[in-house]
Amino acid sequence: MSCAPADVPADVPADFETGFQTGFAIRPDLVVEAAHADDVRTAVADAAGRGLPVHVHATGHGLPGAVEGGVLISTRRMDSVEVDPVHRTARIGAGVTWGRVIEAAAPHGLAPLNGSSPGVGAVSYTLGGGLGVLAREFGYAADHVRALDVVTADGVLRHVSPDSEPDLFWALRGGGHRLGVVTGMEIGLVEAGRLYGGSIAFDGGGGGGRDGDGDRDGVTAAEVIHRYLEWTRTVPDALTSSLSALRFPDVPQMPEPMRGRYVVSVRVAYTGSPAEGERLVAPLREVGPALADSLREMPYTDSHTIHSDPPFPHAYYGDSVVLGDLDAERAVRTLELTGPKAPMMTVVQLNHLGGALAVRPAVDNAVPYREAGFLLRLLSPLDGTDVASVRALYAEVAAVLAPLALGRSLNFSFGGGDRTDGFHEARTRKRLAGLVSRHDPASLFGGSYGISRDGR
Known part of the structure; x- marks a missing residue:
């Protein structure tokens, strides 16, 4: 130390x-x-x-x-990974990244329920619920936790399992970091050596007109999100997807097809056959000409390329809205507010939920809003703008979505640490607060329940 x-x-x-x-x-x-x-x-x-x-x-x-x-x-030095291929589990340290867990599981044809970025801390992500690449098929990462080791405010290292500490076992899986410092975790792995996935990107600023040959020369963001919402009603639980929208900066570092364009992309991960995957995504390809199309069969170790999250440190603010459902009118208005005419660059991501995410695990946990249909995530770089301006824009979006909103996601609140509302349903929040009062009466780990000091 x-x-x-x-x-x-x-x-x-x-x-x-x-x-x-x-x-x-x-x-x-x-x-x-x-x-x-x-x-x-x-x-x-x-x-x-x-x-x-x-x-x-x-x-x-x-x-x-x-x-x-x-x-x-x-905890970054606590980065151990031990895979048990027979029982399909992994024992992971508090500081390990998803990328290391993926690499350790891959030789056995196994995979964790990781998020989109291999550089994110696996334990912290899981404590917040963990919405992964294969979430609709297998549920939240927190649903697959077998046991945890946690240091509580009294300085005691506790082994937490359904038998030894049932209340803590419930709370730590989806409740975040209010109850102690998790030093290690045993998680279940799934069979997923390969998958069909990638993204298909459209120029969302296109006029939707036709060229001299009668072919479409572009699409609008509204057309893409209309089709996406219709498409999500038809796909099987084994297919997990999201839609993103952002204006790429007009700088040399950006890929040529994307540079300076307002790009709307659909990302897909599917564990079925590539042929069936091609059939399922066919309606998306019918929207219009694509700027890029990377949909393919891939080893699971390449799953990070589906989203291609930036690997370099940067400054950003982010928040989210958990939605019971989403209609096209409100979705289009959200893109209008956050699109090319917005006062600052804003990355929008709409995750399709449902499937296994709606099913509570055999041993229940604190992951909220199982009935949700979608998660809308907003993220804005802070270079050249300020938090107050970003919050004002997000408030406009929240007002549009308010009739469908259930709450917010604990894993996707970046910079809004002074807000405690919406992370859990009232009953869950009350139970969590009672456990915090019992295990951390002096508020060593953050005071009122709902604000996470975790830095993943």
């Missing part, structure tokens, strides 16, 4: 990294680079003795806001 006062730069561990999210300051009083569970236990006990709040940081993707004061426990 290495410790250093974070306000004295020369004393901070030389290789300490502030993380993927660069939009908010990280200035704790003390940084603890934990190498194993005993380091975490010692750090939590010491922080409790000093009356200092505890923050947790693995890769820094999900940082919900600035970190000021207190003790920051970095």
Whole structure:
């Protein structure tokens, strides 16, 4: 274990990294680079003795806001992975990324229920629920947790399972980080050595007219999202998809077909045969000419190419709306507000839910809103804009979607750490708050339930 006062730069561990999210300051009083569970236990006990709040940081993707004061426990060195191919499980450390888990499982024809980015911390993502690449077929990542090791506010390292700590086992799977620092986790793996997937991208700013030969020369964003919503009503549970919309910057670093265009893409992951996958996506290809089409059979280790999330650290703000359903009129209005005429660049992602996501696991957990049909995610780079302006735009979108909104997603709140509303249904929130009061009466891990200090 290495410790250093974070306000004295020369004393901070030389290789300490502030993380993927660069939009908010990280200035704790003390940084603890934990190498194993005993380091975490010692750090939590010491922080409790000093009356200092505890923050947790693995890769820094999900940082919900600035970190000021207190003790920051970095788990990035706790990155072990042990795969048991017979029982189809993996034992993972608190700081391991999804990419490492995928690589360890792949030789056995197995895969975790990872998210779209291989650089995200696996444990933190799972504690927030975990909406993965194959979510509609297999459910949330939290549904596949077998056991956890967690250091609670009293400095005790607890092994949490359905038998040993049933209340904590319920809460930690979907409830986030309010109850302690998870040091390790046993997760179930699924058989998925290969899949059919990729994306098909359209120029959403097209006029939808026809050229001299009578062929379509472009499509509109409204046409794409109309077709997408219709299409989601017809696909099987084994197909997971999302729609994204953003204006790509007109800079040399962007791919030529996308540069400077308002691009609307549909991403697909399907574990059935490639031939059936081609049949299922045929209605999407009929929308009009595509800027790019990467749909293909691929090894699961290439699943990150479906979304191609940016791998480099940057500053951003994000939020989400969990929707019972979504109609085309409200979807089109959302794209109008966030599209090329918006005051700042905004990435929109609409995840199709349902399928296995609607089914509660045999041992229930705190993942909310099982009845939801869609999740709308908004993310805006903060370079050249400010949080207040972004929030004002998001409020407009929220007003449009309010009649269909169920709440917000704990995993996709980036920078809105002062907001506690909507992460869970009232009954679940009340039960979680009671467990926090019992296990962390001094609010060591963040006070009122709903604000996550986790930095994934």
